[in-house]
Amino acid sequence: MGNISVRHQVPYYSQWESAEFVPGLLAGHRKAEDDPFWQRSGADSVEEYAFWSWRICGMACLRMALDHWGLKSAGLVTLAREFLEAGAYVRREDGVDGLIYAPFARHAAKRWGIEAEVRTELTEDDLPGLLQDGALVILSVHPSIRDLSSTPPGRGGHLVLAVGCSPTHLQIHNPSGLPGVSQRFTDVPWSVLPRFFARRGVVLKGDRVG
Template structure:
């Protein structure tokens, strides 16, 4: 799927939960997200607010990774989510949430953070390695079970991960809901397996123009 040298961008990792080591326990409901001891670092005003958002912050975790990589800053996840609500990238209906909506999110990333950002409702697997070689970071929609490379889901998508590299054998991702020490940072997804989880869409992020020019 790739040609030439391996591509690995040294992007910092952030989980969608403030305590990456608790992800497995939170997902299995052994620990309530509201009991995450680091909840206040998210920017949430209350534990309940954090618990609501934490299950929905995969896109914000990806954004934090990109911002830290290019800008050296990682604003709190719930703070970023609030800005995305104002930008129309999330639409909240009580206890339900629509989003992350890719087009308004890409506009927000451009206008608020100066990133190159393009919503791609069609983004082929075959394009990913080339985009990474150009220095871009694709946020792609995959099924959450990609963390374990489990059985083929009924439908792909529903969760955002950040592609940070490509090898001859597979895509390298930072997964906001991956398991600590297993599938969080620089996790390898074989090219042969990726289509089972990947919905074929995402948002392609690129360096701010000044940094890109300097590079």
Template sequence: MRTSSTTALPGTVVHPVPYFSQWASPELAEAIVTRRLPATEDPLWRAYGARSPQEYDWWSWRLCGMACLRMTLAHWNLPVPTAMELAAACVEAGAYVRRADGGLDGLIYAPFARHAEASWPLTAESRPGLPVEEIRQLLAQGRLLMLSVHPSVRELPPTDPPRRGGHLVLAVGYDAEALLVHNPSGFHGRSQEFARIPWSELHRFYAGRGVVLGGRTT
């Protein structure tokens, strides 16, 4: 449902969403992202559902969307499968596509949204166009938003990133100054849970697209 921009909104909305990193050990995210520690050395790799450290390494860099999905499931008190179980189901649903060159395409929003609605008591809407102006309205309605941003948003660099998008974060709230997100590749203690992206800075990172998620009671 699209809400009129004239609707009065609360000044602050914060949804109490549990946090999941896209790595099994959230406190190691910075060391892995900065290549000081190979992901294969994450001691909790088995908890990811991977069959080997090498499989974990390959997938963990690509599953920001599955971390967002796990947070969403936990928020609505639904069972939370491992990241690898969710990824396998998304491959089957066409939301991830393994390329002949060994790469991976996705997360592809439309098949992901169909898969999410078919698999859980959730509403999911693919939004290839999602204006910043709608984000507060949707959060105020109780929705969570998977938003495409550049991964450097975790550190808010002073210069513009080379492109917008390429990484998914979960928008979980806002106040007058900032959007609040759970960032799957954020750094422990700085930019993981309820990380603040100032509204004045969001346009530098946000690609203007995402997936809108909601709980479904019937």
């Protein structure tokens, strides 16, 4: 991947208010309804928080980027409601369709004045140059990327934020990563990334404040 090394000092947000809950949530030992800080999300009820918390990886990625650029954003469920209204999610009785990239990118650009470019053909080779140019990249990956030893059944289905790279690794913030293992500034070897990466995403670019 060339000789580019860059690391943007991006703050981390889990898609759950209590990031340390992730292992228990994934194992079924805990429920999102047990999160004592659920109200920080902007949800009107613990049930609303529990519904959205499994589905807002994209909102967590956006919030990380906005925070990095000194732009204000709301809680993750509040953001989800906003993007639902903008057409980036479609609510069904039993779930949600989304994140739908085109309306997401349009609304993010209009709302915060950032650049947001949908890329349906995004390769590993593209990422170092984008990161070096100051962009942060929301990537579609399989959620099992939290455990790099796993063999995913497919690619895509979850969103992470690319925040840096080196000649040997991509560095990501994973909203559903494991604490101390794969949440923040996680190194994903370039040789491993193709197992998980669906080669699509959204390139975000803003002005660094301060």
